[in-house]
Amino acid sequence: MSAPALLLHIDGQPVRVKAGSSVAAALRVAGGMGVARSSVTGQPRAPFCGMGVCQECRVRIDGRQRLACQAVCAEGMRVETSA
Amino acid sequence: MDADAIVIGAGIVGAACAHALAQAGRRVLVLDARIGGATGAGMGHLVVMDDNPAELALSRHSIAQWRTLAPRMGEDCAYSACGTLWIAANEEEMAEAERKQQRLHAHGVDSRLLDAPALARAEPALRQGLAGALEVPGDGILYAPNAARWLLAEGGASIRVEHAKVEAIEDDGTLRLAGGHRRSAPQVVLANGIEATALCPELPIRPKKGHLLITDRYPGTVQHQLVELGYVTSAHHSDGDSVAFNVQPRPTGQLLIGSSRQFGTTDPAVEAPMLARMLQRAIGYLPGLAELNAVRSWTGMRAATPDGLPLLGKHPWREKLWLAVGHEGLGVTTAPGSAHLLAALMTGAAPGFDAAPYAPRGLLEAA
Amino acid sequence: MTALALEHCDLLIVGAGPAGMAAAVAAAPSGASIAVIDDNPAPGGQIWRDGPGASLPLAARKWRDALERHANIRVCSGTRVVAAPAGDELLLEDAEHGWRMRWRKLILCTGARELLLPFPGWTLPGVTGAGGLQALVKAGLPVEGERIVIAGSGPLLLAAASTARAAGARVVRIAEQASLAAVAGFAASLLRWPGKAMQAVALADGQYRTSSRIVSAHGGAQVESVRLLQGDREEEIACDRIACGFGLTPNTQLGRMLGCALATADGGAQALAVDALQATSLPGIYAAGECTGFGGSERALAQGTIAGHAAVGNERAAKPHEAGRARWNAFAAQLHRSFALGAAIRQMPQPDTLVCRCEDVPFFALADCSGWTDAKLHRRCGMGACQGRVCGDAAQFLFGWTPPAPRPPLSPARIATLAGLAGHGDVDRQ
Numbered sequence: 001m002s003a004p005a006l007l008l009h010i011d012g013q014p015v016r017v018k019a020g021s022s023v024a025a026a027l028r029v030a031g032g033m034g035v036a037r038s039s040v041t042g043q044p045r046a047p048f049c050g051m052g053v054c055q056e057c058r059v060r061i062d063g064r065q066r067l068a069c070q071a072v073c074a075e076g077m078r079v080e081t082s083a
Numbered sequence: 084m085d086a087d088a089i090v091i092g093a094g095i096v097g098a099a100c101a102h103a104l105a106q107a108g109r110r111v112l113v114l115d116a117r118i119g120g121a122t123g124a125g126m127g128h129l130v131v132m133d134d135n136p137a138e139l140a141l142s143r144h145s146i147a148q149w150r151t152l153a154p155r156m157g158e159d160c161a162y163s164a165c166g167t168l169w170i171a172a173n174e175e176e177m178a179e180a181e182r183k184q185q186r187l188h189a190h191g192v193d194s195r196l197l198d199a200p201a202l203a204r205a206e207p208a209l210r211q212g213l214a215g216a217l218e219v220p221g222d223g224i225l226y227a228p229n230a231a232r233w234l235l236a237e238g239g240a241s242i243r244v245e246h247a248k249v250e251a252i253e254d255d256g257t258l259r260l261a262g263g264h265r266r267s268a269p270q271v272v273l274a275n276g277i278e279a280t281a282l283c284p285e286l287p288i289r290p291k292k293g294h295l296l297i298t299d300r301y302p303g304t305v306q307h308q309l310v311e312l313g314y315v316t317s318a319h320h321s322d323g324d325s326v327a328f329n330v331q332p333r334p335t336g337q338l339l340i341g342s343s344r345q346f347g348t349t350d351p352a353v354e355a356p357m358l359a360r361m362l363q364r365a366i367g368y369l370p371g372l373a374e375l376n377a378v379r380s381w382t383g384m385r386a387a388t389p390d391g392l393p394l395l396g397k398h399p400w401r402e403k404l405w406l407a408v409g410h411e412g413l414g415v416t417t418a419p420g421s422a423h424l425l426a427a428l429m430t431g432a433a434p435g436f437d438a439a440p441y442a443p444r445g446l447l448e449a450a
Numbered sequence: 451m452t453a454l455a456l457e458h459c460d461l462l463i464v465g466a467g468p469a470g471m472a473a474a475v476a477a478a479p480s481g482a483s484i485a486v487i488d489d490n491p492a493p494g495g496q497i498w499r500d501g502p503g504a505s506l507p508l509a510a511r512k513w514r515d516a517l518e519r520h521a522n523i524r525v526c527s528g529t530r531v532v533a534a535p536a537g538d539e540l541l542l543e544d545a546e547h548g549w550r551m552r553w554r555k556l557i558l559c560t561g562a563r564e565l566l567l568p569f570p571g572w573t574l575p576g577v578t579g580a581g582g583l584q585a586l587v588k589a590g591l592p593v594e595g596e597r598i599v600i601a602g603s604g605p606l607l608l609a610a611a612s613t614a615r616a617a618g619a620r621v622v623r624i625a626e627q628a629s630l631a632a633v634a635g636f637a638a639s640l641l642r643w644p645g646k647a648m649q650a651v652a653l654a655d656g657q658y659r660t661s662s663r664i665v666s667a668h669g670g671a672q673v674e675s676v677r678l679l680q681g682d683r684e685e686e687i688a689c690d691r692i693a694c695g696f697g698l699t700p701n702t703q704l705g706r707m708l709g710c711a712l713a714t715a716d717g718g719a720q721a722l723a724v725d726a727l728q729a730t731s732l733p734g735i736y737a738a739g740e741c742t743g744f745g746g747s748e749r750a751l752a753q754g755t756i757a758g759h760a761a762v763g764n765e766r767a768a769k770p771h772e773a774g775r776a777r778w779n780a781f782a783a784q785l786h787r788s789f790a791l792g793a794a795i796r797q798m799p800q801p802d803t804l805v806c807r808c809e810d811v812p813f814f815a816l817a818d819c820s821g822w823t824d825a826k827l828h829r830r831c832g833m834g835a836c837q838g839r840v841c842g843d844a845a846q847f848l849f850g851w852t853p854p855a856p857r858p859p860l861s862p863a864r865i866a867t868l869a870g871l872a873g874h875g876d877v878d879r880q
Contacts, residue, residue: 017590018502018590019502020500020501020502020589020590021501021502021589021590022491022501022586022589022590022591024586024589024591025502025503025586025589025590025591025592026590028591028592029592032575032671032672033575033576033671033672033673034575034591035575039573039807039810040300040335040808040809040810040834041810043573043810044575044671044672045573045575045807046575046576046578046672047578047582047586048566048577048578048579048582048807049563049564049566049578049579049582049840050578050579050581050582050583050584050585050586050589051490051496051563051564051581051582051585052489052490052861053563053564053836053839053840054566054807054836054839054840055808055834055835055836055862056807058299058835061545064374064545065299065376066545069585069586069589070489070490070491070528071491071528071545072491117820119823119827123823123827159828228827228828229828232828246820296865296868298865299835299862352857353857353858355533355534355535355541355858355868355871356535356871356872358858358868358871359535359868359869359870359871359872360872362865362868362869362872363869363872365865365869366865366866366869372865373864373865373866373869374864374865374866375864375865376835376862376863376864376865377859377862377863377864377865377868378833378834378835378837378859378862379833379837379857379859380857380858380859380868381857
């Protein structure tokens, strides 16, 4: 029996994930290695520490800056990366 | 090295003094205790301040010096000619802005008035309902810790920096270091900010604590250094705790937020309630600030004299000792100008502007 | 501007991992009003993290159920501590708002974070911590069919491998830097502790190599391969993902900001100092779990139970748990001896390897700095959003620099939250 799914948007693209998934997981489902942002010298960065320490997974969620690894996906959520 | 001069303190003022003396052909030994002072804590705002003619003359000359040095300084010195906007919240402050413009104009400093619509165009992040602003385009910002290093490096072999703490200044001007070693030179410059009173308790210097906070990177939010006109009145007339609106766009895209003033404490701890007052005032001018993330807060101690002008010149009675202390919140702005004056006095050259207002004064009688 | 809401509780517990949950459940029968705050979306900490990719052990469910059963325990998930505005108050923030929480007793159960050390290519998408990978997979990160190399040091490598495999990944190598002798000694010692025997079995994994360390990660936009040093032989393995971690380090930031004394724990890490009743050096403040030194979940449960009883004045109920705690202390010591990091790990960074990821500061820029403050002021190391946590750990390991005590905000926080401490009075512009 598979877990229920929900739909959110990442950079305008619809993404379907299992309920209870983190936004970090959803970034990966959206494509590539789940890049969340660019570093200060322009390198792509994806979630790294997985536990809210490194700040590499900063994204905008429904207009507010949050850490993707500690945010749970919600139906209709709008996520913007700064890759 | 046989030093012609010793400078105590490698902050922005000490570094500028060493640089100026080296330019004048002197061999300089800089002694730095690595305690870290206002240079590493301040905003690095290069701002013409016109509370009185002496302050205006010093800051104007000094900023002009920074402008000639800037093209040669490295990128890590982060010089930016972003200008200052003095914000007028109401018609009364706008009238003050007009008077300020006239004072600056009389001393050859360019500025222009912005009405409310022009201000909104210049800085869309400011709240509605402000009266306008005075723009001073010649002002800028600088990252002082690296600028100080650059000044010292510019001296080449003429400047040597030693990590050492001066424990005492002896009667003949010899410096006794922690660990018992001694250093001496024909001239000694005291340029170590609030630490100066440990060596010379007679100096009329009080620490004035300030809080600062910096945000994560939000490029493009603010273009100029923004300061409320109320800053001028509250900076020098209040003896109690006070806050004022002061926001600087860093080249990184971060917003650096000040300012606060407290006397009577040397505790460097960040006080959350004081920080809150300062931030609340800032949100009052930039409402969008509320949503941005703060990444770091810290404090610094400004070395304040009773009349707000630094002490630049020969110590009235101590052998060989010269003073370059008491710069309060204008250390970075006035460092090259102070150094120019002091080096001229020390070498017998003619200073480019009147040194009299900054002559050491108000020292408590020797115990 | 609206002032922040002010809430009260008798007992505030920071952290809802095993230690925090045990403390809350132990204290609950006293009738005290208990608030547990935690920055993850649900209680469980790292080891019992829930999510689509997690399979919670029975013990974890038992503790979570116990937490829910008590009406006087309130759990605030997704919540971080921002500041300590007063001796008996914390400033908190979640995704929606900030608020103040006044407490009578405080128990710090802030856990540990993974030690993440720099090596060439560590910033490539696809490189994570080992515990980091486990956390991400438990929270739903899809890794099915991916070739994963796990490296670094400690039993966490095996736990991460297990989680990744259960999610359909192909773990092609587990590279442990400790020697075979050290690891075998640890495996043998596990027989002393019932329940840990499974770990001994896991060490017999076919992909597990000892005396093996990571050299570099390679790829264009993401990980494509990894170079490992096996003894004195270098090899390159094609892979999609690299999970590399070097053990755990206690989260002492909140304790340090409050002024709690530190002590050197097993393995040399600085941890919050506690006495036999889990009391810190500050009256009214206790600490339990990995923030007092790494020792595993069993020890965290025992410590949390003792702290919970002690905090509500029930020292007699705490006593029976001391034996359990002592037993797990020996396990912790053995763990640190076996997986101590060799000097070669300090050789990992090349001159252009980034040490500060937030500000992209390379190793060569730090090599001639005199200390943490010098590196920060002159090279921007530690000036970014992680507030010097990742690079601070790296700098401590590589250069021996000790960062100063943290200042507010304890983690990036909205200015509205920090400003909200001011009363209405300051709206007046005089």
